[in-house]
Amino acid sequence: MVEKLDAASRAALPATLPAWAMVGGRDAIRRAWRFADFSAAWGFMSRVALLAEKHDHHPEWRNVWNQVEITLSTHDAGGLSGRDVALARAIDALG
Numbered sequence: 634m635v636e637k638l639d640a641a642s643r644a645a646l647p648a649t650l651p652a653w654a655m656v657g658g659r660d661a662i663r664r665a666w667r668f669a670d671f672s673a674a675w676g677f678m679s680r681v682a683l684l685a686e687k688h689d690h691h692p693e694w695r696n697v698w699n700q701v702e703i704t705l706s707t708h709d710a711g712g713l714s715g716r717d718v719a720l721a722r723a724i725d726a727l728g
Contacts, residue, residue: 635710643713650721656704660712661693662721665702674701677727684723690716 637660638646646653646662653662668674674696681703685691693704705721707714 635707635714635716637707637710638713638715638718642715642718646718649718650725652725653705653721656706659706661704661706662713662717663702663704664721664724665700668699668701671698674699677701680727681724684727685720688716688720688723690720692720 646655650662653664655661656663666674666677668677678694678696678701681692681694690705690707693706695702703724705717706712707716710716
């Protein structure tokens with residue numbers, strides 16, 4: 634079983650993942666991107682899909698034309714876990 638983040642890890646999230654924000658009403662983080670067009674957004678989503686498979690952790694996401702929104706939470710843990718932080722960092726590293 635995956636465990637939820639402890640208080641110290643949660644407190645570090647703004648510094649660790651500055652582009653991600655807490656989601657109101659649930660234990661999750663979210664980030665949004667805007668791309669030049671649908672093709673660029675879809676390419677990004679494809680790269681994220683490969684990362685998600687590698688991490689065996691799959692995001693919730695939404696795509697509308699050139700916009701992508703990703704929400705991360707570990708359902709098995711009932712909220713944020715180290716798996717979410719690791720995947721968020723990997724997504725951020727895509728550039």
